[in-house]
Amino acid sequence: ILNAAYNDQAGVTAAFNLNVLTRINAELATNLDPKHFLHHAFYNTEKGRIEMHLHSRFAQTIYVNDQSFALAANESIHTENSYKYTTTELQALAHEAGWHAKNSWQDEQGLFAVYYFSATD
Secondary structure, three states: OHHHHHOOOOOHHHHHHHHHHHHHHHHHOOOOOHHHEEEEEEEEOOOOEEEEEEEEOOOEEEEEOOEEEEEOOOOEEEEEEEEOOOHHHHHHHHHHOOEEEEEEEEOOOOOOEEEEEEEOO
16 A cells, blocks of 8 residues: 555656655756656665655766765665554654644554644643
8 A cells, every 4th residue: 555655656756756856956956857867665664664765767967066976877865754653653652752642533444544632731
């Protein structure tokens, strides 16, 4: 399910990820061409997160201000982490931060939940 969501056939997530390069170009006047990168997303079981990367299609040099950065073919720019928690993990994390769950809503399969947290008294 996660793989399908982050590697959707319509390419919505890929376009979102590649837009990072467009934003960097606008902010830093770089030469990052989104057509020179491939979107790659996968679930990292060790870290409990989806990782999104952009892989260079070929060796290229990126310029930012007066500095240059060489990217090898297939070298990755790590653009995002999206952590996934079990109910127990999420509640423990919230508790450590001084929050407690006042209510929650979950889908029938138990794959997705929305929580309403409140600061612990």
